[in-house]
Amino acid sequence: MVAPFWGPTLDCPEPLVLAEFYQRICGGEIAISTESYAELRLGTANLGFQRDLNYRAPTWPDPRVPQQCHLDFKAADLDAEELRVIAAGATKTAVQPHPAVFRVFLDPAGHAFCLTTYGTEAGPPESR
The missing domain is CATH 3.30.720.110 (Signal recognition particle alu RNA binding heterodimer, srp9/1)
Structure with missing residues (x-):
């Protein structure tokens, strides 16, 4: 193995809003929350959410x-x-x-x- 899988990171305008949405869907713990990034830890994989000011x-x-x-x-x-x-x-x-x-x-x-x-x-x- 070269590197273990961590999980996907989605671009979005509001990282914490999206992290909280997915937490309502699949549980987990929001482990990091800054203005530019949020991380939802799910056990076997994680979801990251990063601010993109040009997000479409x-x-x-x-x-x-x-x-x-x-x-x-x-x-x-x-x-x-x-x-x-x-x-x-x-x-x-x-x-x-x-x-x-x-x-x-x-x-x-x-x-x-x-x-x-x-x-x-x-x-x-x-x-x-």
Whole structure:
């Protein structure tokens, strides 16, 4: 091994706001919070959030501003978890390519993320 995986860092206008949003989604502890950076420690991986004063939110599915990456979260019960992420501050996108297997949402900074049954008992057989 050259270097262990730490986790992704997302550009955003307000690092602490985004760290608190993802803490409501997946738990963890906000270990660092400055004006320019926040870190959410999740145990096996971390999420970093860094201020970008020129940040432009992705326009998915319109490719004018690409999403660059998105995060996936396991959810055996998509309907129940959908209600929870919306209550936490997410917005459900109008485009839902495969809503029986995954649902697409936007975080407060506009990054796409998905809830998916892949890897759960409710997921498709090839994902178990």
